[in-house]
Amino acid sequence: MISLTTGLTGVLGLAFVVLFALLLVVLRVVKEPRPGRDLRPLRAFTHLRHAVNLTVESGKRLHISVGRGEITHPRVASAFAGLSAAHKMVELSAASDRAAIVTAGTGPLGILARSTLHSAYHTAGHTGRYKAIYGQVSGLTPFSYAAGAAFTAGADDVAVNFLAGSFGPEVALIAENGERHQALTVGGSENIAAQAVLYAAAEESLIGEEVFASGAYLQAGGLHGTSLLTQDIFRWLLVVVILGGALAKLVGVLP
Protein backbone atom coordinates (compact mmCIF):
# COMPACT_ATOMS: atom_id res chain seq x y z
CA MET A 1 0.00 0.00 0.00
CA ILE A 2 1.44 3.35 -1.03
CA SER A 3 0.84 6.36 1.20
CA LEU A 4 -0.74 9.43 -0.37
CA THR A 5 2.26 11.62 0.54
CA THR A 6 4.77 9.20 -1.06
CA GLY A 7 2.67 8.94 -4.20
CA LEU A 8 2.18 12.70 -4.44
CA THR A 9 5.89 13.41 -3.90
CA GLY A 10 6.76 10.89 -6.63
CA VAL A 11 4.28 12.37 -9.11
CA LEU A 12 5.53 15.90 -8.35
CA GLY A 13 9.14 14.77 -8.87
CA LEU A 14 8.29 13.11 -12.17
CA ALA A 15 6.32 16.20 -13.26
CA PHE A 16 9.40 18.35 -12.50
CA VAL A 17 11.62 16.15 -14.68
CA VAL A 18 9.06 15.97 -17.51
CA LEU A 19 8.62 19.77 -17.44
CA PHE A 20 12.41 20.20 -17.49
CA ALA A 21 12.66 17.86 -20.51
CA LEU A 22 9.84 19.64 -22.36
CA LEU A 23 11.42 23.06 -21.81
CA LEU A 24 14.78 21.65 -22.95
CA VAL A 25 13.29 20.48 -26.25
CA VAL A 26 11.20 23.63 -26.79
CA LEU A 27 14.15 25.96 -26.13
CA ARG A 28 16.28 23.91 -28.54
CA VAL A 29 13.84 24.82 -31.28
CA VAL A 30 13.30 28.45 -30.19
CA LYS A 31 16.72 29.62 -29.05
CA GLU A 32 20.25 28.17 -29.00
CA PRO A 33 22.53 30.22 -26.67
CA ARG A 34 26.04 30.95 -27.91
CA PRO A 35 29.22 31.57 -25.85
CA GLY A 36 30.32 35.19 -25.95
CA ARG A 37 26.79 36.35 -26.76
CA ASP A 38 24.26 34.62 -24.54
CA LEU A 39 26.56 33.00 -21.99
CA ARG A 40 28.42 35.02 -19.36
CA PRO A 41 32.20 34.86 -19.88
CA LEU A 42 33.99 32.30 -17.70
CA ARG A 43 37.75 32.75 -17.54
CA ALA A 44 38.37 29.03 -16.95
CA PHE A 45 36.79 28.04 -20.27
CA THR A 46 38.42 30.90 -22.19
CA HIS A 47 41.83 29.70 -20.93
CA LEU A 48 40.93 26.08 -21.55
CA ARG A 49 39.89 26.63 -25.16
CA HIS A 50 43.00 28.69 -25.87
CA ALA A 51 45.25 26.05 -24.28
CA VAL A 52 43.57 23.22 -26.22
CA ASN A 53 44.33 25.05 -29.47
CA LEU A 54 47.93 25.58 -28.35
CA THR A 55 48.45 21.86 -27.68
CA VAL A 56 48.10 21.22 -31.42
CA GLU A 57 50.78 23.84 -32.20
CA SER A 58 53.16 22.71 -29.46
CA GLY A 59 52.70 19.00 -30.19
CA LYS A 60 51.74 18.26 -26.60
CA ARG A 61 48.81 16.32 -25.23
CA LEU A 62 45.63 16.80 -23.21
CA HIS A 63 44.91 14.90 -20.03
CA ILE A 64 41.28 14.64 -19.00
CA SER A 65 40.31 12.97 -15.73
CA VAL A 66 36.69 12.00 -15.07
CA GLY A 67 36.95 10.89 -11.45
CA ARG A 68 35.54 7.85 -9.74
CA GLY A 69 31.76 8.22 -9.69
CA GLU A 70 29.82 4.98 -9.41
CA ILE A 71 27.70 4.33 -12.48
CA THR A 72 24.55 3.65 -10.41
CA HIS A 73 24.87 6.87 -8.37
CA PRO A 74 23.69 10.38 -9.41
CA ARG A 75 27.21 11.67 -8.68
CA VAL A 76 28.37 10.15 -11.96
CA ALA A 77 26.57 12.99 -13.80
CA SER A 78 29.60 15.28 -13.42
CA ALA A 79 31.73 12.58 -15.09
CA PHE A 80 29.25 12.44 -17.99
CA ALA A 81 29.56 16.23 -18.31
CA GLY A 82 33.35 15.75 -18.30
CA LEU A 83 33.10 13.09 -21.02
CA SER A 84 31.01 15.43 -23.23
CA ALA A 85 33.66 18.13 -22.84
CA ALA A 86 36.38 15.53 -23.44
CA HIS A 87 34.74 14.55 -26.73
CA LYS A 88 34.85 18.14 -27.98
CA MET A 89 38.37 18.83 -26.68
CA VAL A 90 39.78 15.65 -28.25
CA GLU A 91 38.00 16.48 -31.49
CA LEU A 92 39.64 19.95 -31.49
CA SER A 93 43.10 18.59 -30.72
CA ALA A 94 42.94 15.38 -32.77
CA ALA A 95 45.63 16.65 -35.14
CA SER A 96 48.16 17.08 -32.31
CA ASP A 97 51.32 14.93 -32.44
CA ARG A 98 50.44 13.31 -29.15
CA ALA A 99 47.06 11.75 -28.46
CA ALA A 100 44.85 12.83 -25.56
CA ILE A 101 44.66 10.63 -22.47
CA VAL A 102 41.53 10.15 -20.38
CA THR A 103 41.95 8.69 -16.88
CA ALA A 104 39.14 7.24 -14.77
CA GLY A 105 38.84 5.66 -11.34
CA THR A 106 36.19 2.99 -11.98
CA GLY A 107 35.85 0.22 -14.57
CA PRO A 108 32.64 1.50 -16.22
CA LEU A 109 34.04 5.04 -16.55
CA GLY A 110 37.20 3.55 -18.08
CA ILE A 111 35.10 1.83 -20.76
CA LEU A 112 33.12 5.04 -21.40
CA ALA A 113 36.37 7.02 -21.60
CA ARG A 114 37.67 4.70 -24.34
CA SER A 115 34.34 4.88 -26.15
CA THR A 116 34.38 8.70 -26.01
CA LEU A 117 37.96 8.86 -27.29
CA HIS A 118 37.18 6.49 -30.16
CA SER A 119 34.08 8.50 -31.10
CA ALA A 120 35.96 11.84 -30.92
CA TYR A 121 38.82 10.65 -33.16
CA HIS A 122 36.28 9.16 -35.56
CA THR A 123 34.34 12.48 -35.72
CA ALA A 124 37.59 14.38 -36.33
CA GLY A 125 38.51 12.02 -39.17
CA HIS A 126 41.54 10.56 -37.35
CA THR A 127 40.17 7.12 -36.41
CA GLY A 128 43.57 5.51 -37.01
CA ARG A 129 45.16 7.56 -34.23
CA TYR A 130 42.96 6.03 -31.54
CA LYS A 131 44.43 3.35 -29.26
CA ALA A 132 42.51 1.73 -26.40
CA ILE A 133 45.45 2.44 -24.09
CA TYR A 134 44.62 6.19 -24.19
CA GLY A 135 41.55 5.56 -22.04
CA GLN A 136 43.05 4.45 -18.73
CA VAL A 137 41.78 3.22 -15.39
CA SER A 138 44.54 4.76 -13.30
CA GLY A 139 43.57 3.18 -9.98
CA LEU A 140 40.61 1.59 -8.24
CA THR A 141 40.70 3.19 -4.77
CA PRO A 142 40.52 7.00 -4.18
CA PHE A 143 44.22 7.45 -3.47
CA SER A 144 45.54 4.91 -5.99
CA TYR A 145 43.41 6.63 -8.65
CA ALA A 146 44.73 10.05 -7.59
CA ALA A 147 48.33 8.78 -7.58
CA GLY A 148 47.95 7.26 -11.07
CA ALA A 149 46.19 10.32 -12.52
CA ALA A 150 48.73 12.65 -10.85
CA PHE A 151 51.50 10.71 -12.58
CA THR A 152 49.85 11.36 -15.98
CA ALA A 153 49.04 15.00 -15.07
CA GLY A 154 52.69 15.68 -14.33
CA ALA A 155 54.12 14.07 -17.47
CA ASP A 156 56.37 16.38 -19.50
CA ASP A 157 54.29 16.09 -22.67
CA VAL A 158 51.00 17.11 -20.99
CA ALA A 159 50.01 20.76 -21.61
CA VAL A 160 46.44 20.78 -20.27
CA ASN A 161 44.79 18.90 -17.40
CA PHE A 162 40.98 19.03 -17.37
CA LEU A 163 39.52 17.44 -14.25
CA ALA A 164 35.74 17.03 -14.37
CA GLY A 165 33.97 14.34 -12.40
CA SER A 166 33.33 13.00 -8.96
CA PHE A 167 36.41 13.48 -6.81
CA GLY A 168 37.25 13.74 -3.14
CA PRO A 169 39.88 16.04 -1.58
CA GLU A 170 42.56 13.74 -3.09
CA VAL A 171 42.05 15.62 -6.38
CA ALA A 172 44.55 18.14 -4.94
CA LEU A 173 47.34 15.62 -5.64
CA ILE A 174 46.43 15.56 -9.36
CA ALA A 175 46.04 19.35 -9.64
CA GLU A 176 49.22 20.07 -7.69
CA ASN A 177 51.31 17.75 -9.84
CA GLY A 178 49.94 19.31 -13.03
CA GLU A 179 50.65 22.82 -11.74
CA ARG A 180 54.18 21.88 -10.75
CA HIS A 181 54.90 20.84 -14.33
CA GLN A 182 53.52 24.12 -15.76
CA ALA A 183 50.44 22.52 -17.33
CA LEU A 184 47.19 24.46 -17.28
CA THR A 185 44.91 22.74 -14.78
CA VAL A 186 41.16 23.35 -14.90
CA GLY A 187 39.06 21.40 -12.42
CA GLY A 188 35.46 21.05 -11.30
CA SER A 189 33.37 18.56 -9.38
CA GLU A 190 29.91 18.09 -7.91
CA ASN A 191 31.56 17.44 -4.53
CA ILE A 192 31.83 20.59 -2.37
CA ALA A 193 35.02 19.44 -0.60
CA ALA A 194 36.68 18.81 -3.98
CA GLN A 195 35.54 22.24 -5.23
CA ALA A 196 37.16 23.95 -2.22
CA VAL A 197 40.36 21.98 -2.72
CA LEU A 198 40.42 22.76 -6.46
CA TYR A 199 39.92 26.46 -5.74
CA ALA A 200 43.24 26.37 -3.88
CA ALA A 201 45.18 23.84 -5.95
CA ALA A 202 44.11 24.33 -9.59
CA GLU A 203 44.94 27.31 -11.77
CA GLU A 204 41.29 27.57 -12.81
CA SER A 205 38.46 26.06 -10.80
CA LEU A 206 34.85 25.48 -11.75
CA ILE A 207 32.45 26.27 -8.90
CA GLY A 208 29.01 24.73 -8.46
CA GLU A 209 27.20 23.88 -11.66
CA GLU A 210 29.95 25.36 -13.88
CA VAL A 211 31.32 21.84 -14.41
CA PHE A 212 27.99 20.92 -16.03
CA ALA A 213 28.27 23.93 -18.34
CA SER A 214 31.55 22.76 -19.88
CA GLY A 215 29.82 21.28 -22.94
CA ALA A 216 27.98 24.55 -23.67
CA TYR A 217 31.12 26.69 -23.30
CA LEU A 218 33.20 24.35 -25.46
CA GLN A 219 30.38 24.33 -28.05
CA ALA A 220 29.88 20.58 -27.86
CA GLY A 221 26.56 21.03 -29.66
CA GLY A 222 23.43 18.99 -29.02
CA LEU A 223 21.37 20.18 -26.08
CA HIS A 224 24.27 21.64 -24.06
CA GLY A 225 23.43 25.32 -24.67
CA THR A 226 19.71 24.97 -24.11
CA SER A 227 20.15 22.83 -21.01
CA LEU A 228 22.08 25.72 -19.48
CA LEU A 229 19.21 28.08 -20.28
CA THR A 230 16.69 25.62 -18.83
CA GLN A 231 18.76 25.30 -15.64
CA ASP A 232 18.69 29.10 -15.27
CA ILE A 233 14.90 29.25 -15.69
CA PHE A 234 14.40 26.48 -13.09
CA ARG A 235 16.89 28.10 -10.73
CA TRP A 236 14.83 31.31 -10.73
CA LEU A 237 11.64 29.29 -10.24
CA LEU A 238 13.20 27.53 -7.24
CA VAL A 239 14.39 30.87 -5.80
CA VAL A 240 10.83 32.22 -6.06
CA VAL A 241 9.39 29.05 -4.46
CA ILE A 242 11.97 29.14 -1.59
CA LEU A 243 11.39 32.85 -0.91
CA GLY A 244 7.62 32.42 -1.22
CA GLY A 245 7.72 29.50 1.21
CA ALA A 246 9.81 31.47 3.71
CA LEU A 247 7.44 34.43 3.43
CA ALA A 248 4.36 32.21 3.82
CA LYS A 249 5.88 30.67 6.95
CA LEU A 250 6.73 34.12 8.30
CA VAL A 251 3.16 35.39 7.99
CA GLY A 252 1.74 32.12 9.34
CA VAL A 253 0.11 30.74 6.16
CA LEU A 254 2.29 27.61 6.36
CA PRO A 255 2.64 25.63 9.62
Place this chain on the structure above:
Amino acid sequence: MKAPVATAVAMAVGIVVLVGYFIPLSIFTGLRMLLLQWAIILAGAALFVGMVNLSQHHWARIRARRGVGSAWLVFSLWATFFITFYFAPASLPTRWLFDAILLPASVALLGVLAVSLTVAAVRLPRRRPGLFTILFLTTTVLILLGSIGIPGVGSLPFVSNLLRPWLAQVPAAAGARGILLGVALGTVATGLRILLGSDRPYSE
Protein backbone atom coordinates in the same frame (compact mmCIF):
# COMPACT_ATOMS: atom_id res chain seq x y z
CA MET B 1 22.89 0.22 -37.01
CA LYS B 2 24.87 -0.30 -33.78
CA ALA B 3 24.59 3.29 -32.51
CA PRO B 4 20.78 3.74 -32.95
CA VAL B 5 20.10 0.40 -31.22
CA ALA B 6 22.42 1.27 -28.31
CA THR B 7 20.80 4.71 -28.02
CA ALA B 8 17.27 3.25 -28.06
CA VAL B 9 18.17 0.66 -25.38
CA ALA B 10 19.88 3.31 -23.20
CA MET B 11 16.89 5.66 -23.50
CA ALA B 12 14.32 2.93 -22.76
CA VAL B 13 16.25 1.62 -19.73
CA GLY B 14 16.79 5.16 -18.44
CA ILE B 15 13.09 6.00 -18.71
CA VAL B 16 12.03 2.78 -16.93
CA VAL B 17 14.50 3.42 -14.06
CA LEU B 18 13.37 7.06 -13.79
CA VAL B 19 9.67 6.16 -13.67
CA GLY B 20 10.41 3.38 -11.16
CA TYR B 21 12.19 5.90 -8.95
CA PHE B 22 9.25 8.31 -8.82
CA ILE B 23 6.19 6.04 -9.11
CA PRO B 24 6.22 3.45 -6.31
CA LEU B 25 4.04 0.87 -8.11
CA SER B 26 5.36 -2.69 -7.90
CA ILE B 27 5.60 -3.14 -11.69
CA PHE B 28 7.89 -0.09 -12.06
CA THR B 29 9.91 -0.58 -8.88
CA GLY B 30 10.42 -4.29 -9.68
CA LEU B 31 11.70 -3.49 -13.17
CA ARG B 32 13.89 -0.72 -11.78
CA MET B 33 15.47 -3.02 -9.19
CA LEU B 34 16.08 -5.72 -11.83
CA LEU B 35 17.77 -3.25 -14.19
CA LEU B 36 19.87 -1.79 -11.37
CA GLN B 37 20.98 -5.30 -10.37
CA TRP B 38 22.06 -5.90 -13.96
CA ALA B 39 23.94 -2.59 -13.89
CA ILE B 40 25.74 -3.62 -10.69
CA ILE B 41 26.76 -6.97 -12.25
CA LEU B 42 27.98 -5.17 -15.38
CA ALA B 43 29.88 -2.66 -13.23
CA GLY B 44 31.61 -5.63 -11.55
CA ALA B 45 32.59 -7.03 -14.95
CA ALA B 46 33.76 -3.54 -15.97
CA LEU B 47 35.96 -3.45 -12.86
CA PHE B 48 37.74 -6.56 -14.15
CA VAL B 49 38.08 -4.90 -17.59
CA GLY B 50 39.55 -1.89 -15.75
CA MET B 51 42.14 -4.13 -14.07
CA VAL B 52 43.13 -5.61 -17.43
CA ASN B 53 43.36 -2.08 -18.89
CA LEU B 54 45.55 -0.89 -16.00
CA SER B 55 47.82 -3.91 -16.49
CA GLN B 56 48.02 -3.31 -20.27
CA HIS B 57 49.07 0.31 -19.70
CA HIS B 58 51.79 -0.64 -17.21
CA TRP B 59 52.88 -3.67 -19.26
CA ALA B 60 53.65 -1.27 -22.13
CA ARG B 61 55.82 0.74 -19.73
CA ILE B 62 57.61 -2.40 -18.50
CA ARG B 63 58.35 -3.44 -22.10
CA ALA B 64 59.72 0.03 -22.84
CA ARG B 65 62.03 -0.47 -19.79
CA ARG B 66 60.59 2.66 -18.16
CA GLY B 67 58.85 1.27 -15.15
CA VAL B 68 60.17 -0.58 -12.13
CA GLY B 69 57.16 0.94 -10.36
CA SER B 70 54.89 -0.39 -13.10
CA ALA B 71 56.21 -3.95 -12.62
CA TRP B 72 55.60 -3.64 -8.89
CA LEU B 73 52.09 -2.26 -9.53
CA VAL B 74 51.09 -5.09 -11.89
CA PHE B 75 52.45 -7.71 -9.46
CA SER B 76 50.62 -6.13 -6.48
CA LEU B 77 47.36 -5.72 -8.40
CA TRP B 78 47.13 -9.36 -9.49
CA ALA B 79 48.52 -10.74 -6.24
CA THR B 80 45.76 -8.85 -4.35
CA PHE B 81 43.16 -10.09 -6.82
CA PHE B 82 44.16 -13.75 -6.55
CA ILE B 83 44.58 -13.66 -2.75
CA THR B 84 41.12 -12.07 -2.34
CA PHE B 85 39.61 -14.46 -4.89
CA TYR B 86 41.16 -17.57 -3.29
CA PHE B 87 40.73 -16.77 0.43
CA ALA B 88 37.47 -14.70 0.21
CA PRO B 89 37.21 -10.96 0.98
CA ALA B 90 36.61 -11.34 4.74
CA SER B 91 39.48 -13.82 5.33
CA LEU B 92 42.56 -13.13 7.46
CA PRO B 93 45.10 -12.83 4.56
CA THR B 94 42.83 -10.39 2.67
CA ARG B 95 42.21 -8.31 5.80
CA TRP B 96 45.98 -8.28 6.44
CA LEU B 97 46.54 -6.95 2.89
CA PHE B 98 44.14 -4.10 3.52
CA ASP B 99 45.16 -3.32 7.11
CA ALA B 100 48.92 -3.65 6.68
CA ILE B 101 49.43 -2.32 3.13
CA LEU B 102 46.48 -0.47 1.63
CA LEU B 103 45.47 1.48 4.74
CA PRO B 104 48.98 2.72 5.69
CA ALA B 105 49.64 3.68 2.06
CA SER B 106 46.39 5.67 1.96
CA VAL B 107 47.20 7.36 5.28
CA ALA B 108 50.66 8.26 3.95
CA LEU B 109 49.07 9.83 0.87
CA LEU B 110 46.68 11.70 3.18
CA GLY B 111 49.78 13.19 4.84
CA VAL B 112 51.14 14.20 1.42
CA LEU B 113 47.73 15.72 0.67
CA ALA B 114 47.93 17.91 3.80
CA VAL B 115 51.34 19.22 2.69
CA SER B 116 50.09 19.74 -0.91
CA LEU B 117 47.10 21.74 0.33
CA THR B 118 49.29 23.89 2.60
CA VAL B 119 51.63 24.65 -0.34
CA ALA B 120 48.60 25.42 -2.55
CA ALA B 121 47.17 27.78 0.11
CA VAL B 122 50.51 29.63 0.36
CA ARG B 123 50.66 30.00 -3.44
CA LEU B 124 47.03 31.06 -3.77
CA PRO B 125 47.35 34.84 -3.05
CA ARG B 126 50.08 35.14 -5.69
CA ARG B 127 48.23 33.09 -8.28
CA ARG B 128 44.75 34.46 -7.76
CA PRO B 129 44.93 37.76 -5.87
CA GLY B 130 41.58 39.26 -4.87
CA LEU B 131 38.84 39.57 -2.30
CA PHE B 132 37.61 35.98 -2.64
CA THR B 133 41.08 34.58 -1.99
CA ILE B 134 41.42 36.68 1.16
CA LEU B 135 37.96 35.52 2.28
CA PHE B 136 38.81 31.87 1.49
CA LEU B 137 42.11 31.90 3.36
CA THR B 138 40.76 33.87 6.37
CA THR B 139 37.84 31.44 6.72
CA THR B 140 40.20 28.45 6.44
CA VAL B 141 42.50 29.81 9.15
CA LEU B 142 39.58 30.66 11.47
CA ILE B 143 37.99 27.22 11.03
CA LEU B 144 41.36 25.55 11.68
CA LEU B 145 41.98 27.68 14.78
CA GLY B 146 38.46 27.00 16.00
CA SER B 147 38.79 23.25 15.46
CA ILE B 148 42.26 22.47 16.77
CA GLY B 149 43.26 25.56 18.76
CA ILE B 150 46.87 26.58 19.33
CA PRO B 151 49.39 24.02 20.65
CA GLY B 152 50.27 24.83 24.27
CA VAL B 153 47.37 27.30 24.61
CA GLY B 154 44.42 25.06 23.77
CA SER B 155 41.13 26.12 22.26
CA LEU B 156 40.51 29.81 21.76
CA PRO B 157 37.41 30.94 23.68
CA PHE B 158 35.63 33.18 21.14
CA VAL B 159 36.84 31.40 17.98
CA SER B 160 36.05 27.83 19.16
CA ASN B 161 32.70 28.48 20.85
CA LEU B 162 31.11 31.16 18.71
CA LEU B 163 32.91 32.04 15.49
CA ARG B 164 33.66 28.56 14.12
CA PRO B 165 30.12 27.17 14.70
CA TRP B 166 28.59 30.34 13.22
CA LEU B 167 30.87 30.22 10.14
CA ALA B 168 30.13 26.53 9.58
CA GLN B 169 26.40 26.66 10.25
CA VAL B 170 25.37 29.98 8.71
CA PRO B 171 27.45 31.33 5.76
CA ALA B 172 29.12 28.00 4.85
CA ALA B 173 25.87 25.99 5.05
CA ALA B 174 23.96 28.65 3.07
CA GLY B 175 26.66 28.71 0.37
CA ALA B 176 26.82 24.92 0.23
CA ARG B 177 23.03 24.69 -0.22
CA GLY B 178 23.17 27.22 -3.04
CA ILE B 179 25.93 25.25 -4.74
CA LEU B 180 24.08 21.95 -4.25
CA LEU B 181 20.94 23.45 -5.82
CA GLY B 182 22.94 24.31 -8.95
CA VAL B 183 24.61 20.88 -8.92
CA ALA B 184 21.19 19.17 -8.66
CA LEU B 185 19.87 21.12 -11.66
CA GLY B 186 23.06 20.31 -13.58
CA THR B 187 22.64 16.62 -12.72
CA VAL B 188 19.02 16.65 -13.98
CA ALA B 189 20.09 18.40 -17.20
CA THR B 190 22.95 15.93 -17.80
CA GLY B 191 20.67 12.95 -17.15
CA LEU B 192 18.03 14.31 -19.51
CA ARG B 193 20.59 14.95 -22.29
CA ILE B 194 21.48 11.24 -22.07
CA LEU B 195 17.83 10.16 -21.85
CA LEU B 196 16.99 12.23 -24.92
CA GLY B 197 19.92 10.72 -26.81
CA SER B 198 21.75 14.05 -27.18
CA ASP B 199 24.82 12.86 -25.19
CA ARG B 200 25.96 9.32 -25.98
CA PRO B 201 29.12 8.45 -24.05
CA TYR B 202 28.38 4.76 -24.71
CA SER B 203 28.28 4.75 -28.52
CA GLU B 204 31.37 4.48 -30.72
